[in-house]
Amino acid sequence: MAYVKVPAHGCQQHDYPGGGVATCQHISSSCCPSFSGGEGSFAEWRCSQCCVSRPHCSTADSPPPVSPSQAAASTIDGRKNRAGFFGEGEGKCLMESRLMGSSSENREHACAREAFPRAGNSQVLGEIQSSAADELSKASHLLKESAAALDNWPDRQQELEAVRSQLRPLRHHSTFHKQETKRMRTEPLLIAPAASAAATKRPREVSPSMPAVQRLWESNSNIADNESSDIPIDDEYEDEELQTVSDESSDPGSNTPSVVGETLGSISLTDSALSKTSSCSGLTAPSLATKTGNQNEPPLRNSLFSYVPPYVRFQMPIDGAQGEEIGLPAEVKRLLKWKLSPITPLVVRRTLLRSNFRLVKTTNDWAGTWGKHMKSALFTSIKDYQKMNHFPGTFQIGRKDRLWRNLHKLMQKFGKKEFGFMPKTYVLPQDLRLLRQAWEKTCGIEKWIVKPPASARGTGIRVVHKWSQIPKKRPLVVQRYIAQPYLINGSKFDLRLYVFVSSVDPLRIYLYDDGLVRFASVKYSNDMSSLHDRYMHLTNYSINKNSSHYTQNEDADACQGHKWTVKSLWTYLAQQGVNVNELWSRLEDLVVKTIISGESSIAPLIREHVSSRYCCYELFGVDVLLDEHLNPWLLEVNISPSLHSSSPLDQAVKGPMVCNLLNMAGYHIPNKLPSSMQKDFLRNLAPDVKTNQLCIDNRLYYIGLSRDEAAKQLFFTKEAYQREDYLGQILQNLSADDVRHLVQAEDELTQAGGFIRVFPTPYTHRYHQFFEGPRYYNMLFDAWETRYNSNRSPGISLLEDLCKQKYHLNIPALSARAKSSAETESATETALESKALQVPAPSEEPQHAESVLIQSIEESQVLSNFKLSLICCFYSL
Ligand code: ADP
Numbered sequence: 001m002a003y004v005k006v007p008a009h010g011c012q013q014h015d016y017p018g019g020g021v022a023t024c025q026h027i028s029s030s031c032c033p034s035f036s037g038g039e040g041s042f043a044e045w046r047c048s049q050c051c052v053s054r055p056h057c058s059t060a061d062s063p064p065p066v067s068p069s070q071a072a073a074s075t076i077d078g079r080k081n082r083a084g085f086f087g088e089g090e091g092k093c094l095m096e097s098r099l100m101g102s103s104s105e106n107r108e109h110a111c112a113r114e115a116f117p118r119a120g121n122s123q124v125l126g127e128i129q130s131s132a133a134d135e136l137s138k139a140s141h142l143l144k145e146s147a148a149a150l151d152n153w154p155d156r157q158q159e160l161e162a163v164r165s166q167l168r169p170l171r172h173h174s175t176f177h178k179q180e181t182k183r184m185r186t187e188p189l190l191i192a193p194a195a196s197a198a199a200t201k202r203p204r205e206v207s208p209s210m211p212a213v214q215r216l217w218e219s220n221s222n223i224a225d226n227e228s229s230d231i232p233i234d235d236e237y238e239d240e241e242l243q244t245v246s247d248e249s250s251d252p253g254s255n256t257p258s259v260v261g262e263t264l265g266s267i268s269l270t271d272s273a274l275s276k277t278s279s280c281s282g283l284t285a286p287s288l289a290t291k292t293g294n295q296n297e298p299p300l301r302n303s304l305f306s307y308v309p310p311y312v313r314f315q316m317p318i319d320g321a322q323g324e325e326i327g328l329p330a331e332v333k334r335l336l337k338w339k340l341s342p343i344t345p346l347v348v349r350r351t352l353l354r355s356n357f358r359l360v361k362t363t364n365d366w367a368g369t370w371g372k373h374m375k376s377a378l379f380t381s382i383k384d385y386q387k388m389n390h391f392p393g394t395f396q397i398g399r400k401d402r403l404w405r406n407l408h409k410l411m412q413k414f415g416k417k418e419f420g421f422m423p424k425t426y427v428l429p430q431d432l433r434l435l436r437q438a439w440e441k442t443c444g445i446e447k448w449i450v451k452p453p454a455s456a457r458g459t460g461i462r463v464v465h466k467w468s469q470i471p472k473k474r475p476l477v478v479q480r481y482i483a484q485p486y487l488i489n490g491s492k493f494d495l496r497l498y499v500f501v502s503s504v505d506p507l508r509i510y511l512y513d514d515g516l517v518r519f520a521s522v523k524y525s526n527d528m529s530s531l532h533d534r535y536m537h538l539t540n541y542s543i544n545k546n547s548s549h550y551t552q553n554e555d556a557d558a559c560q561g562h563k564w565t566v567k568s569l570w571t572y573l574a575q576q577g578v579n580v581n582e583l584w585s586r587l588e589d590l591v592v593k594t595i596i597s598g599e600s601s602i603a604p605l606i607r608e609h610v611s612s613r614y615c616c617y618e619l620f621g622v623d624v625l626l627d628e629h630l631n632p633w634l635l636e637v638n639i640s641p642s643l644h645s646s647s648p649l650d651q652a653v654k655g656p657m658v659c660n661l662l663n664m665a666g667y668h669i670p671n672k673l674p675s676s677m678q679k680d681f682l683r684n685l686a687p688d689v690k691t692n693q694l695c696i697d698n699r700l701y702y703i704g705l706s707r708d709e710a711a712k713q714l715f716f717t718k719e720a721y722q723r724e725d726y727l728g729q730i731l732q733n734l735s736a737d738d739v740r741h742l743v744q745a746e747d748e749l750t751q752a753g754g755f756i757r758v759f760p761t762p763y764t765h766r767y768h769q770f771f772e773g774p775r776y777y778n779m780l781f782d783a784w785e786t787r788y789n790s791n792r793s794p795g796i797s798l799l800e801d802l803c804k805q806k807y808h809l810n811i812p813a814l815s816a817r818a819k820s821s822a823e824t825e826s827a828t829e830t831a832l833e834s835k836a837l838q839v840p841a842p843s844e845e846p847q848h849a850e851s852v853l854i855q856s857i858e859e860s861q862v863l864s865n866f867k868l869s870l871i872c873c874f875y876s877l
Pocket residue numbers: 232423449451455456457458459461479480481482483493494537538539540623625635636
């Protein structure tokens with residue numbers, strides 16, 4: 001018998017770390033002196049009969065004598081060894097063969113036959129038996145352990161998921177420090193006018209030499225993918241060009257914040273200091289008063305709280321505002337760059353110009369932008385001081401097919417009564433068979449509306465009643481047609497509601513108290529013969545404006561023509577005896593549930609791709625149809641709602657709405673000024689401010705958690721998620737992270753103007769059941785609103801006391817590793833980091849990042865050990 005060189009594949013391919021003693025009895029020949037162990041050798045030299053490896057012999061020419069009992073024991077131990085559970089040992093053949101399947105198994109049996117009976121020694125047999133019995137008892141013990149572990153499997157998985165979610169912020173934590181360091185390295189402290197002038201007119205075309213991210217940004221309007229290009233742009237966008245658009249090199253002084261030659265009509269405005277959370281029980285009708293207007297106010301707005309830098313104040317564009325407002329110094333204004341996209345609405349551009357922003361076509365160094373939705377991965381490139389009008393993943397509600405799927409899923413779980421507010425929809429071609437069945441049930445007397453899954457402005461929409469009219473292969477949604485709509489003056493209409501989401505986790509939703517009512521231009525008839533008439537069945541402005549019957553309505557308060565404001569509709573309906581409050585509360589309910597239906601898909605994308613809570617917000621246009629019983633039906637959600645505002649009526653609704661929205665979004669000045677300069681400017685611009693930082697403090701929007709904060713969140717989401725448990729406790733020891741969230745929300749609420757907060761309110765806890773799982777921040781806000789909604793002052797005082805002590809600026813310290821790498825950065829950068837950016841020095845909680853990391857590794861090790869024990873158990877049996 002001899003060792004032969006076998007091809008290095010199959011079972012022989014497996015490596016045997018650490019070497020071992022030969023167990024095969026076929027061998028009597030001596031060990032090759034050149035054999036020295038190691039993967040290659042073990043892989044190549046095997047016993048020709050049983051595939052056992054050549055004996056390991058590093059010193060002698062001949063193998064050490066191996067007794068049959070040793071042979072047997074090592075063969076059995078080999079199982080343990082191979083499973084990798086008990087550490088390295090000897091013997092490979094048996095386990096290896098099991099792993100190899102049946103042909104190897106034959107070899108294994110042959111090997112066993114050779115190894116044991118041929119020994120012919122009863123003592124040896126006894127040893128083998130007792131060893132086997134031992135092994136069996138160990139295996140059964142292992143089996144029990146594994147079964148117990150199996151019982152705990154879901155818990156372990158949950159724990160692992162919790163640890164993972166704690167780790168995510170840590171990743172952002174390190175990205176945060178990395179980005180800040182890099183930024184300080186690459187960006188000048190001040191944009192020197194000369195340098196800025198040198199960066200003249202970069203070509204708008206997408207050049208292959210651009211960095212990948214920039215190329216994507218530049219070409220975003222052409223991106224063709226599920227996430228972005230398929231998202232409809234609602235109604236036509238203005239093609240008006242504002243002459244004040246500049247490129248990056250422009251002198252800020254030349255872009256005076258005035259707009260020449262445009263009239264907005266006179267709009268009387270009053271500031272609203274009311275608490276803007278909805279009763280959400282329909283008890284409060286939307287205010288009919290006009291809202292915010294901040295004429296000639298200072299360019300910056302103070303936070304309610306200490307050590308929170310001021311926000312840029314957005315002001316309504318008005319005629320005749322002649323330089324009364326205090327402008328910002330050129331050094332500051334230079335930092336307020338707004339990157340224009342082809343779809344930035346005119347009303348936004350004009351508001352920006354009135355509010356000290358410069359409109360820039362080509363720059364990567366913008367502070368704000370208003371554009372089309374984009375791929376989730378691109379959100380990663382948004383810097384911590386930049387803010388844009390989208391969250392990643394909102395196509396989950398912005399596409400008609402996804403919207404239906406998400407709502408349908410919840411409807412299946414919670415019933416039609418809760419989620420049956422979207423007309424029954426079939427997504428073709430997948431649902432063709434189901435549609436056929438439904439069609440047959442209604443004997444073809446129902447009307448259906450066929451829509452492209454992701455388009456807008458009524459494009460490609462038809463009302464049908466024959467099966468043959470349905471394209472079977474194209475992607476389409478086919479929806480039950482609401483054939484008995486509520487009519488006013490014989491005409492069908494729908495509502496455009498504006499919904500602002502400032503944060504997804506915690507979820508904060510605001511519904512604007514005004515909107516648009518869009519009428520079909522031809523009186524409605526339920527007759528089948530009229531189905532082709534788009535002016536009768538579709539209410540889109542972009543369609544009906546072409547009708548000879550269409551009449552404009554310039555008066556925001558008048559119930560006339562084919563476009564009204566929502567407020568005028570309430571007035572009209574109230575006159576008809578309709579309970580407008582109840583209708584409004586049903587609309588609030590519809591809006592909250594619609595946004596929640598996308599939350600579980602959007603929140604993880606935000607966690608993955610957005611590095612700061614500062615960067616994103618979104619305005620949604622929600623289209624609703626009222627049926628003859630005034631039941632609201634959700635038609636669609638637009639994630640790029642038209643803000644076209646050429647008429648006084650449009651302007652009256654959208655102008656203040658945009659202004660409120662930008663103020664609520666809360667824009668800071670990018671942090672690119674030395675702190676001494678910030679202090680000087682603050683003294684002049686905002687003497688009452690309770691901080692010495694003019695520019696954004698990234699710590700306020702930091703998303704990482706300290707160990708204690710993570711533990712608190714884990715406790716409430718796992719142990720105390722019942723309302724009666726968390727209401728009493730969650731506000732007791734507010735963490736710095738809690739305070740940051742509450743501070744932001746309180747500042748935001750002061751700017752709500754016409755926006756009414758519909759989630760969270762003291763009454764919205766019932767919506768918590770519709771989330772995929774308990775959400776810590778939603779519980780925190782539920783408790784906060786329940787305690788302070790009716791009287792916010794004590795809550796604000798509580799937060800202010802903490803802010804005065806800079807409690808809200810405590811963010812988890814740098815990890816030791818990050819610290820050591822940070823130390824290798826240049827002294828200047830370090831100084832800049834801690835001084836200009838005020839990144840806190842690692843102190844109070846050193847190595848917390850490591851501990852969480854280690855904890856998570858331990859957790860994953862527990863899981864992998866468990867998996868190994870399962871495998872081992874399987875093979876033992
Ligand atoms: P788009 O995004 O192209 O505007 P919509 O879903 O909003 O598509 O539909 C366009 C118009 O068609 C709506 O404004 C409404 O008047 C009408 N419509 C849409 N769905 C229905 C429906 N299920 N029942 C009755 N009318 C509908």
